[in-house]
């Protein structure tokens with residue numbers, strides 16, 4: 001069948017929902033930081049960020065253990081290369097965005113909780129690194145958003161060309 005394995009398809013959509021929630025939480029909690037101490041939102045943002053990091057590892061194992069469906073014949077070699085590069089970039093960012101959040105929290109002297117379970121301080125508190133780690137998380141997050149948009153443009157292009165690509169992942 002010309003579909004990704006059920007495990008990959010399920011994780012794809014679960015992670016999409018989680019990323020959307022993390023993104024909205026991130027943007028909202030920053031807005032309310034000065035006035036309303038939204039620390040519960042911070043906790044949920046960080047815990048769910050760690051959860052997606054675990055899910056991406058599961059997703060990579062699932063890719064290794066299952067057969068990735070070949071692209072249909074109408075996909076040219078150059079289109080194949082572009083699609084593959086976007087997928088690799090998405091994987092890279094799905095890994096380094098949450099790691100950058102973890103580093104930023106530790107460098108600011110904050111623990112990361114995984115839904116109540118306190119995770120170890122993996123990086124030392126260092127006020128000199130606060131600015132750079134915050135910028136790193138910010139720019140990586142928005143780069144992720146940019147690559148995600150490329151992914152969606154690809155899907156829309158197939159749709160305009162009347163090529164059914166969504167059924168590969170649904």
Ligand code: HEM
Pocket residue numbers: 019022023026027030033042045046047048049050052053097098099100101102104105112134137138141
């Ligand atoms: C998994 C994907 C993640 C995404 C897409 C994401 C996205 C975001 C976004 C959009 C913001 C707001 C940035 C701004 O507008 O200035 C933010 C802030 C933040 N994120 Fe993440 N984040 C993720 C994971 C994590 C993780 C795993 C942690 C920590 C363990 C974390 C910790 C933080 C903290 C502490 C802030 C607030 C920074 C501040 O108060 O200046 N994030 N994140």
Ligand code: HEM
Pocket residue numbers: 004008012015016019020059063083087090091094148151152155165166167168169
């Ligand atoms: C956070 C958001 C998203 C990320 C990180 C993401 C990432 C990926 C990745 C890495 C793949 C390759 C299969 C895999 O290894 O899982 C994939 C496939 C696919 N995604 Fe997404 N995706 C996202 C959201 C979406 C959305 C919203 C749509 C639809 C509107 C979509 C449509 C597709 C389709 C059609 C495929 C199959 C493409 C092919 O077979 O070459 N994705 N996605």
